[in-house]
Amino acid sequence: MKHFFLEIEESLRIAFMQVRIHKTRAMLTALGVIIGIVAVTLMGTAINGIDNGIENSLDMLGSENFYVEQWPWKDVGDDWWKYRNRPEFKVEDANLFNDILDETPDSLLFVAVPQVRFWINVSYESRSLNSIETTGTTSEYAYASNNEIEQGRFFSKQEDISGSNVVILGHDVAENLFPNTDPIGQVVRFNQRANYRVIGVFKRQGSFLGLFSMDNLMVMPHRALRKIYNGNRWNSLLIKMKPGVDKDAAMDETIGVMRRVRGLMPEKENDFEVNRSESIGEQLDKMKMSVAIAGLFITGLALFVGAIGIMNITFVSVKERTREIGTRRALGATRRSILVQFLTEAVFICLIGGIVGLMLTAGIVMLVKQAMPHVPVTLSENLFIVAALVSVATGIISGFAPAWTASKLDPAEALRHD
Amino acid sequence: MSKLNKGTPVIDIQGVKKIYDLGETKVEALRGVDLQIYGNEYIAIMGPSGSGKSTLMNMLGCLDTPTEGHYHFKGEDVFEMEDNDLARIRNREIGFVFQSFNLLPRANTLRNVELPLVYAGMSRTERLERATEACIKVGLENRMEHKPNELSGGQRQRVAIARALVNNPAIILADEPTGNLDSKTGEEIMALFEDLHNAGNTIILVTHEEDIAEHAHRIVRIFDGRVAHDEINKKPRKALRSSASVEQAEMAVADLV
Numbered sequence A: 001m002k003h004f005f006l007e008i009e010e011s012l013r014i015a016f017m018q019v020r021i022h023k024t025r026a027m028l029t030a031l032g033v034i035i036g037i038v039a040v041t042l043m044g045t046a047i048n049g050i051d052n053g054i055e056n057s058l059d060m061l062g063s064e065n066f067y068v069e070q071w072p073w074k075d076v077g078d079d080w081w082k083y084r085n086r087p088e089f090k091v092e093d094a095n096l097f098n099d100i101l102d103e104t105p106d107s108l109l110f111v112a113v114p115q116v117r118f119w120i121n122v123s124y125e126s127r128s129l130n131s132i133e134t135t136g137t138t139s140e141y142a143y144a145s146n147n148e149i150e151q152g153r154f155f156s157k158q159e160d161i162s163g164s165n166v167v168i169l170g171h172d173v174a175e176n177l178f179p180n181t182d183p184i185g186q187v188v189r190f191n192q193r194a195n196y197r198v199i200g201v202f203k204r205q206g207s208f209l210g211l212f213s214m215d216n217l218m219v220m221p222h223r224a225l226r227k228i229y230n231g232n233r234w235n236s237l238l239i240k241m242k243p244g245v246d247k248d249a250a251m252d253e254t255i256g257v258m259r260r261v262r263g264l265m266p267e268k269e270n271d272f273e274v275n276r277s278e279s280i281g282e283q284l285d286k287m288k289m290s291v292a293i294a295g296l297f298i299t300g301l302a303l304f305v306g307a308i309g310i311m312n313i314t315f316v317s318v319k320e321r322t323r324e325i326g327t328r329r330a331l332g333a334t335r336r337s338i339l340v341q342f343l344t345e346a347v348f349i350c351l352i353g354g355i356v357g358l359m360l361t362a363g364i365v366m367l368v369k370q371a372m373p374h375v376p377v378t379l380s381e382n383l384f385i386v387a388a389l390v391s392v393a394t395g396i397i398s399g400f401a402p403a404w405t406a407s408k409l410d411p412a413e414a415l416r417h418d
Numbered sequence B: 001m002s003k004l005n006k007g008t009p010v011i012d013i014q015g016v017k018k019i020y021d022l023g024e025t026k027v028e029a030l031r032g033v034d035l036q037i038y039g040n041e042y043i044a045i046m047g048p049s050g051s052g053k054s055t056l057m058n059m060l061g062c063l064d065t066p067t068e069g070h071y072h073f074k075g076e077d078v079f080e081m082e083d084n085d086l087a088r089i090r091n092r093e094i095g096f097v098f099q100s101f102n103l104l105p106r107a108n109t110l111r112n113v114e115l116p117l118v119y120a121g122m123s124r125t126e127r128l129e130r131a132t133e134a135c136i137k138v139g140l141e142n143r144m145e146h147k148p149n150e151l152s153g154g155q156r157q158r159v160a161i162a163r164a165l166v167n168n169p170a171i172i173l174a175d176e177p178t179g180n181l182d183s184k185t186g187e188e189i190m191a192l193f194e195d196l197h198n199a200g201n202t203i204i205l206v207t208h209e210e211d212i213a214e215h216a217h218r219i220v221r222i223f224d225g226r227v228a229h230d231e232i233n234k235k236p237r238k239a240l241r242s243s244a245s246v247e248q249a250e251m252a253v254a255d256l257v
């Protein structure tokens, strides 16, 4: 074993020397590996970023919440009509749901909060914002949602029932409408007509994957919103479960209660969907897959080209140094020593490529971070291991054939070579 | 035949043939060679160009295997050995000196000299110690950090000889060691071999120059792949120790002081 380490040490010394002598050649050869490592690490970083983004956004949606809705959070494909034909959500559905919860003392569910959503224009004095996602809901929203109040307060039960013209602004909306003034108590206009008073501002939530702000929203009593948009349709019923209860059991209960609300016979299918935050994750998994496939394709291609380059250069090196191989064999090098020596050289070049590639990736990540500070990209230490493994593997695979040839050279023949 | 030496020979080859098969023609480089070499012999293998000296040398050095014949090295049957065992014998028992030195061009003297010890699995400090010792033996104590291209031909061959010595081998095999050197430098190298022989080393020298062969104590003449003569050299020629080399040695000492 000690013997083997000495051989590796010697091989590394030789490899170091060879690379120093042929700097340009080594660099050109390593180019494919560099590109490959950049591709694989960038891909890893992107996937990590998506993962982080998913985690953050799932936190915002609340991992303890369900969303009872007409449509599932996925691509419905050919089933479009089935979902389209489902009954809409009515005010009564939500009331009934909460009534049933009240009658069930050992319920796993805490509260059901109906939500209706419109995209409306809001203005304050000369400033105006278009298409802000606006949720009309009940006062229980304050307990169920993960949106926390930063300034002011949420609307009260009283304001809920009477449908007062009050609104709570998302952080971005408040910032854009009131860059210099305190928004609390100010009156904003919706669609140029209705006047609503700002009573609170939500804390900043950040952005989803750094791309979509999650603070571009407004919340108000649903009756107040319905003054602008008529109707009694609901978009979704936000269900908050009690803390610490089993999520699947709570989900089952939600389905059970909802079936009662709809008065479904046992043999009938659900005519609603219970969505949970994980469903978003599934959607994003697809995105991750595409990134991974693209990344692996580029990586594979670059490494393939790189590997062929390294194989070629190692063959050249074996040819150029045939006499040296003969001399080493005469001095007692075994076939294995020669094999290890040339393998080490190939691996060494690949490792250099790997290091350069990692540095490039680190540079790119830094640039991205500066340009888009909210994009959740970080170079994880796992990627260093991945990069090292990929480089070493490429080196071994591409160096093997020439190293094997070198180790099989007949010592006497090699010594005659000039 | 040398009957003075008793005991088992270090090298004992019998009926060794080597035939190079070149497709249409076959070249019989060795046509049945018998040879015994004992410890602390100083032997020259002579013969015209193409007579098979180098081929025989490669056999003796365990670098090549014959088409036919037997080879016992210190009683061990070499031709039956695996590649790894041959490598071990070359590493521990044989020191090679080549006509064209065969040094690693980018490595300094010490690195070149310690190379066999790397393959012997010796630790770095021990390697340095032994390599330094060998350098001193061949008079290179103040050239240890030099690269081959910073050395004269004679000095390069000294590096090669130090490298051959460093593992304390049973025999030193030198194939035309003075072939690339001028006659004066050649004499210096011969003086070094003489010293090594006096210090107890076994030396096998391949040459086609009569003057060089005369330094040896036994001369084996190869002709057309066979041993034609094998005789004791009653009066081996003493190597001329030129005043230049004495001067050099003095300078070396001065450098050290």
Ligand SMILES: Nc1ncnc2c1ncn2[C@@H]1O[C@H](COP(=O)(O)OP(=O)(O)OP(=O)(O)O)[C@@H](O)[C@H]1O
Pocket: B020, B022, B027, B028, B029, B047, B048, B049, B050, B051, B052, B053, B054, B055, B056, B208
């Ligand atoms: N690898 C080989 N393939 C074919 N023929 C070879 C090979 N090696 C040597 N020979 C032939 O074997 C014969 C002996 O060659 P060898 O090298 O042993 O001669 P030599 O005595 O060392 O000559 P020189 O003094 O010129 O070095 C020559 O005829 C040579 O052409």
Ligand SMILES: [Mg+2]
Pocket: B053, B054, B055
């Ligand atoms: Mg020859």
